[in-house]
Amino acid sequence: MNKRVTVIGSLFFLFANQSYAVEGQLHGLVEISAHDRSEQKSWTAGGWGMSRFGTQSNVLNISRGVLEGRVDLSSAWSGHAVAQYVPDQNDKLGFTEAYVNYQPLSKRYQFRSRIGAFYPRMSLENPSLGWSSPYTYQYSAINAWIGEEVRTFGAEFEIKRPARRFRSKYDISFLGALYKGNDPAGTLVAWRGFTPHDRQSVINERVQFAPLYALMAPQLAHQGQYVEPFSEVDGRFGYYFGTHIGYLKKHTLRLYWYDNNGDPSVLNRNTQQYAWDTKFWSLAWRSKLSKQTQVIMQAMVGNTAMGARRGVDNDFNSWFVMLSHTWQNYRVSGRLEQSKVIDKDFWEFDPNNSETQAATLNIRKQLNKQWQLGFEWQYLDTRAEFRPPVGRDAQQQETLYRATAKYQF
Amino acid sequence: MKKFIGLLCWLGFSCQALELTVKDTQGQPLVGAAVWLEGKQWSVNDISLSQQYNMGQKDRNFTPHALIVPQGAKVDFPNFDSILHHVYSFSEPKAFELKLYRDKPQAPITFSQTGVVELGCNIHDWMLGYILVVNSGVFGLTDINGKVNLPLMENQLGTTTLKVWHERYENLDKPESKQLNIVQTNQKIQYQLQQPLLDKLDFLTDETDGYE
Numbered sequence: 001m002n003k004r005v006t007v008i009g010s011l012f013f014l015f016a017n018q019s020y021a022v023e024g025q026l027h028g029l030v031e032i033s034a035h036d037r038s039e040q041k042s043w044t045a046g047g048w049g050m051s052r053f054g055t056q057s058n059v060l061n062i063s064r065g066v067l068e069g070r071v072d073l074s075s076a077w078s079g080h081a082v083a084q085y086v087p088d089q090n091d092k093l094g095f096t097e098a099y100v101n102y103q104p105l106s107k108r109y110q111f112r113s114r115i116g117a118f119y120p121r122m123s124l125e126n127p128s129l130g131w132s133s134p135y136t137y138q139y140s141a142i143n144a145w146i147g148e149e150v151r152t153f154g155a156e157f158e159i160k161r162p163a164r165r166f167r168s169k170y171d172i173s174f175l176g177a178l179y180k181g182n183d184p185a186g187t188l189v190a191w192r193g194f195t196p197h198d199r200q201s202v203i204n205e206r207v208q209f210a211p212l213y214a215l216m217a218p219q220l221a222h223q224g225q226y227v228e229p230f231s232e233v234d235g236r237f238g239y240y241f242g243t244h245i246g247y248l249k250k251h252t253l254r255l256y257w258y259d260n261n262g263d264p265s266v267l268n269r270n271t272q273q274y275a276w277d278t279k280f281w282s283l284a285w286r287s288k289l290s291k292q293t294q295v296i297m298q299a300m301v302g303n304t305a306m307g308a309r310r311g312v313d314n315d316f317n318s319w320f321v322m323l324s325h326t327w328q329n330y331r332v333s334g335r336l337e338q339s340k341v342i343d344k345d346f347w348e349f350d351p352n353n354s355e356t357q358a359a360t361l362n363i364r365k366q367l368n369k370q371w372q373l374g375f376e377w378q379y380l381d382t383r384a385e386f387r388p389p390v391g392r393d394a395q396q397q398e399t400l401y402r403a404t405a406k407y408q409f
Numbered sequence: 410m411k412k413f414i415g416l417l418c419w420l421g422f423s424c425q426a427l428e429l430t431v432k433d434t435q436g437q438p439l440v441g442a443a444v445w446l447e448g449k450q451w452s453v454n455d456i457s458l459s460q461q462y463n464m465g466q467k468d469r470n471f472t473p474h475a476l477i478v479p480q481g482a483k484v485d486f487p488n489f490d491s492i493l494h495h496v497y498s499f500s501e502p503k504a505f506e507l508k509l510y511r512d513k514p515q516a517p518i519t520f521s522q523t524g525v526v527e528l529g530c531n532i533h534d535w536m537l538g539y540i541l542v543v544n545s546g547v548f549g550l551t552d553i554n555g556k557v558n559l560p561l562m563e564n565q566l567g568t569t570t571l572k573v574w575h576e577r578y579e580n581l582d583k584p585e586s587k588q589l590n591i592v593q594t595n596q597k598i599q600y601q602l603q604q605p606l607l608d609k610l611d612f613l614t615d616e617t618d619g620y621e
Contacts, residue, residue: 023510025493025511027491070493072508075506075508105499105506105531127617160534162535164529164536165529167607171534171535248610248611248613286617291613291615294617
């Protein structure tokens with residue numbers, strides 16, 4: 001399959017009182033990566049490592065495979081699904097997104113709605129196929145966390161004033177969503193901390209983390225050593241609001257307020273998952289300084305808490321700045337970032353303070369339409385107060401190298 | 410257009426052309442102005458109708474950005490991108506929509522009514538293109554020097570109406586007009602716009618604006 005496959009369904013069916021041929025398209029990618037592995041076992045294998053590929057990983061692997069399908073049901077309605085394969089943990093296969101999109105043709109203001117499971121569009125770092133990044137292999141800690149713990153299971157509505165249709169320089173849109181099933185979001189912030197990586201969670205996934213000392217305390221006796229980030233625990237709806245503003249596609253701003261409206265006192269004893277009360281602001285900015293060079297920034301600030309008396313109560317913040325430059329068939333991107341988790345609660349047996357600093361440098365070359373080859377270096381420095389109680393150093397440094405060949409169709 | 414001139418030459422017609430230069434109100438050469446001649450001798454002919462007209466999509470832009478075609482022409486919409494485009498028009502002369510998957514061309518669309526057809530894409534809303542449908546067989550678009558050569562045959566002399574249109578007009582449905590007396594087929598003519606143009610909207614898009 002060296003090109004996009006066009007699927008022409010032979011079925012005709014009635015949709016919105018009209019008969020349409022079912023048409024669609026399929027895109028995909030495969031990433032083959034060689035790693036200089038971390039010397040620790042990664043959190044995905046229940047270890048203390050802060051990088052995705054640790055002692056449990058193969059030196060050479062298929063780091064990710066993605067199939068993304070679109071089916072057009074009518075002029076306005078389309079169905080979308082993104083399936084993903086990752087080797088960690090135990091060859092995981094699943095869907096990262098599955099939704100229907102409603103986007104009727106319009107002369108002026110554009111209405112759009114998505115219903116199903118999908119990413120909120122907070123990131124300007126992940127515009128590529130399967131929510132991957134055209135800049136670096138490992139996403140910033142902000143978007144790595146969104147990729148593993150934040151997903152909308154509900155309906156999003158957007159009203160947009162597209163610049164072109166108004167002969168204006170400004171695009172402006174407002175979005176809002178109502179959703180369920182994102183209750184344990186925040187667990188990894190508290191008990192693993194922020195870290196840059198590219199391991200997106202699939203729907204219904206269970207993500208492990210290290211065997212923390214705090215989990216042995218009676219107060220946390222019902223908490224599993226994992227998170228099921230997309231599960232519904234308290235039966236309440238969460239929401240987010242956002243706005244996108246663009247200037248001639250040169251400058252883009254995205255501002256979101258996210259609140260999963262979790263009731264931190266509610267626990268599901270079967271799945272051993274609490275509802276976390278998680279809320280944050282996310283502000284993303286991209287400026288194209290020229291046709292070749294762009295700068296991307298994002299900052300997030302928020303709070304997450306669990307337990308009837310908010311026994312875990314953490315503020316968190318994270319930011320990154322990235323510069324990316326293209327030259328012939330090359331793209332070079334460099335990113336600096338810092339994240340902090342600030343423990344505010346009275347549970348002294350469960351220290352959550354952590355700090356993450358990382359520098360990432362990526363160079364990639366587009367060999368032809370399908371193949372891309374790249375190399376990434378990352379320096380990762382983390383300090384976490386949950387390590388000393390099990391006899392580990394609070395501070396931990398890792399230097400990672402990764403070469404990736406990507407095939408996309 | 411070069412092909413068109415070549416065909417005329419091959420058919421034994423005069424290879425000479427009317428050279429028209431369009432300038433804006435500041436006197437600067439204007440690129441992308443559509444010009445055509447109206448009148449009986451310059452009306453739509455079989456040769457201009459039999460040309461291949463394409464409005465492609467490449468790198469999430471319409472290419473060409475503007476296309477001028479004679480009334481009754483058929484236009485193809487080839488998609489050179491690997492992604493889907495949902496091309497539409499709400500314009501009076503021709504309202505339509507096409508979902509254009511790569512490698513699956515749709516049947517050409519016939520434009521039988523004159524006027525301006527504004528094209529958009531429902532997926533990539535910065536994409537904007539124009540098809541001008543004109544009641545003429547002598548037409549063209551100005552180049553970067555504001556110049557366009559309109560090939561004329563020996564019998565296409567006399568008094569005609571020159572029409573000039575640009576996408577930065579305030580009112581897109583009102584091309585400017587001027588009476589012209591063509592006395593020879595290789596005449597050189599200058600035309601200066603009567604109205605100021607709206608600001609140029611230069612959208613800067615690349616692959617980081619989304620792959621869909």
